[in-house]
Amino acid sequence: MVRGRTVVAMRKHPLFGLMVEFVEPTDVVRAAHEAYQAGYRKMDAYSPFPIEELSEALGRHKSGRLPFIVFGGGVTGLLAGLGLEYYASVISYPMNIGGRPLASWPAFIPPAFETTVLFAAFAAVFGMIILNGLPMPYHPVFNVPQFAQASRDRFFLCIEAKDPKFDLAATRHFLEALEPKAIYEVDE
Amino acid sequence: MSPTDLARLDLRAPEAWAQSRRKALVVGGVATALMAVGFFLNREQFLRSWLLGWMFWVGLGLGCLGLLMLQYLTGGAWGMVIRRLLEAGTRTIWLLAVLGLPIFIGVKVLYVWAQPEHMDEVLRAKAGYLNVPFFLARAAVYFGLWIGLTTLLNKWSTSLDEPSVHYAVEKKIKTLAGPGLCLFILSVAFAAIDWVMSLEPHWFSTIFGLMWLISLVLTAHSFTIAVLYFLTQRGRPMGVLVNKHHFHDLAKLLFAFVMVWAYFSFSQYLIIWSGNLPEEITWYVTRLSHGWEWFGVSLLVFQFAVPFLLLMPRSFNFNASLVLKIAGLILVMRLVDLFWMTAPAFHPKALSIHWMDFVAPVAIGGWWVSEYLRQLATRPLLMVGASGLEEALQHGGH
Numbered sequence: 255m256v257r258g259r260t261v262v263a264m265r266k267h268p269l270f271g272l273m274v275e276f277v278e279p280t281d282v283v284r285a286a287h288e289a290y291q292a293g294y295r296k297m298d299a300y301s302p303f304p305i306e307e308l309s310e311a312l313g314r315h316k317s318g319r320l321p322f323i324v325f326g327g328g329v330t331g332l333l334a335g336l337g338l339e340y341y342a343s344v345i346s347y348p349m350n351i352g353g354r355p356l357a358s359w360p361a362f363i364p365p366a367f368e369t370t371v372l373f374a375a376f377a378a379v380f381g382m383i384i385l386n387g388l389p390m391p392y393h394p395v396f397n398v399p400q401f402a403q404a405s406r407d408r409f410f411l412c413i414e415a416k417d418p419k420f421d422l423a424a425t426r427h428f429l430e431a432l433e434p435k436a437i438y439e440v441d442e
Numbered sequence: 443m444s445p446t447d448l449a450r451l452d453l454r455a456p457e458a459w460a461q462s463r464r465k466a467l468v469v470g471g472v473a474t475a476l477m478a479v480g481f482f483l484n485r486e487q488f489l490r491s492w493l494l495g496w497m498f499w500v501g502l503g504l505g506c507l508g509l510l511m512l513q514y515l516t517g518g519a520w521g522m523v524i525r526r527l528l529e530a531g532t533r534t535i536w537l538l539a540v541l542g543l544p545i546f547i548g549v550k551v552l553y554v555w556a557q558p559e560h561m562d563e564v565l566r567a568k569a570g571y572l573n574v575p576f577f578l579a580r581a582a583v584y585f586g587l588w589i590g591l592t593t594l595l596n597k598w599s600t601s602l603d604e605p606s607v608h609y610a611v612e613k614k615i616k617t618l619a620g621p622g623l624c625l626f627i628l629s630v631a632f633a634a635i636d637w638v639m640s641l642e643p644h645w646f647s648t649i650f651g652l653m654w655l656i657s658l659v660l661t662a663h664s665f666t667i668a669v670l671y672f673l674t675q676r677g678r679p680m681g682v683l684v685n686k687h688h689f690h691d692l693a694k695l696l697f698a699f700v701m702v703w704a705y706f707s708f709s710q711y712l713i714i715w716s717g718n719l720p721e722e723i724t725w726y727v728t729r730l731s732h733g734w735e736w737f738g739v740s741l742l743v744f745q746f747a748v749p750f751l752l753l754m755p756r757s758f759n760f761n762a763s764l765v766l767k768i769a770g771l772i773l774v775m776r777l778v779d780l781f782w783m784t785a786p787a788f789h790p791k792a793l794s795i796h797w798m799d800f801v802a803p804v805a806i807g808g809w810w811v812s813e814y815l816r817q818l819a820t821r822p823l824l825m826v827g828a829s830g831l832e833e834a835l836q837h838g839g840h
Contacts, residue, residue, distance in 0.1 A: 325754075352718060
């Protein structure tokens, strides 16, 4: 405890978190998994390419809000499409086509399907951007020079100081046990 | 786990399933006896019900063949664990050919175009294709092709049970699977036109063959999911080797097949509805009136809406017992769909369900399930020598 406090007192910038570097993708997945098991939640992993297991190891699938946003987008698109067609063919410009009812649902389905897909896709893209906090011109992890390799051949896991379970000495000890290539203190 | 380690495991089908085989035989035998009684009571209805049951189980056997060839072509962890289940399904096609004999013998009773008293101008013009000798010859060609493909695929894959490298064999199987799949799709489409669409010989739909194709793929895929689920419930070794990621993949694929079914079915409906031509629209007019419409509505709800919504959330797809229930629902709806396609052809003016419509699928099913379980027991449940099996079993792991 005392040691941890002295370290913080000596810092020029407040601490953003602790980051570990790995050479192998499987190591970062394992590290993320163990950190999640240990109770850490405010953390993120960085990789040059997508690793499906990684988001699962970070517990992202459990707390994901994106599926609901996409579903909401799809339902909105369906209702908007049907509403548009109903307005166009029944209210605004009614026209007798082969004696069919003005509101003919079979004919309404293909355009309504398209608007469903369109709105769901937009909800997915923009929902993803917003949930990720993008655009983000500044991020503390770039204060670590070695982090540039995250876009080439290194894999990083960063546990934020905001995490309730975070304790500089204990977290550092935990991360060292994962045998990373290097461990960094990230400035805010 | 390396191929040599896998080869040491006991990969045979569970012993207790031999018991189920006997039960299936008893059920099939009793139901067949009932059908025999039905045959003397009402010969026409016997054939109509037999066609319903036969089409369902033929779809199951053929779907296994189609999915097996598709799996050989695409690869993927989902298929490595079900190859042997599909293979066992393909080895039942000979039995389905035998069980089809009542249909082939009773062509003249079942199909209007084979009855001289119902001939009209249109049917005379179609007689070049729709005549009894050609109908039987085509059926022989279809079954010849399917049994031929089955024989080759099953013969070559036996060497994949040895835990060594078999690139030559796997290449041979893949080379057959490509053209085989093309021929399979064409033959299945023609078979659907012959056996179901020609019940109403004045009517035609160009997408009808594809609708039966997706129907049999849905049937076989749902059935295979159920078999795999029960295999994994029995503990080692399949319960350990097959994990939730395999079920997740199978569930996603089932979701895709449900969408394709909805796409084909709606396409046919929309095109015929838009055209509104007398020779086409009658098919739907019959099926959307006199109580038949409830079958259409039930298909919309239980073949599309319910599986679609339940298979959408990711967490649901990981829930193997829920996926099993959806697969069971789809199997039931396949039978309902076939009934909705065939029965109104005989009773266009009133809803009619005969007791033989329930007994015939059970009768054929009893024989089929017993043969399937017999075939399943003849080979290990995994091809230990297949390249990529090790990776497939580590699916989702790290």
